[in-house]
Amino acid sequence: MVRESNGDRADIGVIGGSGFYSFLDDVTEVTVETPYGPPSDSLFLGEVAGRRVAFLPRHGRRHHLPPSSINYRANLWALASVGARQVLGPCAVGGLHPEHGPGTLLVPDQLVDRTKSRTQSYFDGEPRPDGLVPRVVHTAFADPYCPVGRETAVTAARGAGWDAVDGGTMVVIEGPRFSTRAESRWHAAQGWSVVGMTGHPEAVLARELGLCYTSLALVTDLDAGAAAGEGVSHEEVMEVFAANVDRLRTTLFDVVGKLPVEQDCTLCPHARGSMDPGIPLP
Numbered sequence: 001m002v003r004e005s006n007g008d009r010a011d012i013g014v015i016g017g018s019g020f021y022s023f024l025d026d027v028t029e030v031t032v033e034t035p036y037g038p039p040s041d042s043l044f045l046g047e048v049a050g051r052r053v054a055f056l057p058r059h060g061r062r063h064h065l066p067p068s069s070i071n072y073r074a075n076l077w078a079l080a081s082v083g084a085r086q087v088l089g090p091c092a093v094g095g096l097h098p099e100h101g102p103g104t105l106l107v108p109d110q111l112v113d114r115t116k117s118r119t120q121s122y123f124d125g126e127p128r129p130d131g132l133v134p135r136v137v138h139t140a141f142a143d144p145y146c147p148v149g150r151e152t153a154v155t156a157a158r159g160a161g162w163d164a165v166d167g168g169t170m171v172v173i174e175g176p177r178f179s180t181r182a183e184s185r186w187h188a189a190q191g192w193s194v195v196g197m198t199g200h201p202e203a204v205l206a207r208e209l210g211l212c213y214t215s216l217a218l219v220t221d222l223d224a225g226a227a228a229g230e231g232v233s234h235e236e237v238m239e240v241f242a243a244n245v246d247r248l249r250t251t252l253f254d255v256v257g258k259l260p261v262e263q264d265c266t267l268c269p270h271a272r273g274s275m276d277p278g279i280p281l282p
């Protein structure tokens, strides 16, 4: 369970690595257990722009969890259980079109799920360790991202001098391998913008919990179908991410400061309010 004290609460969750919080003063590490097992790591709670923020390293602090092994349900549940109702999900993606080259920040408004082996719902009919059995719930997901969070993110990024792309479709693949050229060309031909490996089921699980979820997709490479040469390499991705992490952090912190204090979005919390899942939500 979460240790009970005011310092262990947060309004906003950020799912991203240590580059986002390691230099903050007064970071509290909090271990959270969930009915779905352990999250990727401890939560790291600190203050940004006057708001309480819980940071969670998506791949674990040692970056040891591949996208398919991340316990997405535990991650979102842990953030919700410390009080977070708005979640920012920065992630590295490949660009499917030459105009979305390395260094582009895209704030997607649509998502296509091409993952294969991930638990996608809290309402899977399976009894939890505590004996509760969730009912079947079909969550509305036509617009997978929070409109308030998206607008805030685009404005903040542009304010920081980043030519942010407002909208686009992120296709999420199973990984951990990158796409073949044929897969990549097919993704591009569908009109999709970027390809990632972690954006789903993160987004839908946030929606099931009634959290406002916003993805900030940093393009680290041109995907195989759009790139000349040998295709994507892991080193290339890490290099571009490192080169942009300061700017991404500045933008994220600006978003944190500009998100409404009250969760005033009418879309995401409505999903939570309109359902009777048979399990108490955090």
Ligand SMILES: [Zn+2]
Pocket (backbone or CB within 6 Å): 145, 146, 147, 148, 149, 211, 212, 213, 265, 266, 267, 268, 269
């Ligand atoms: Zn929302």
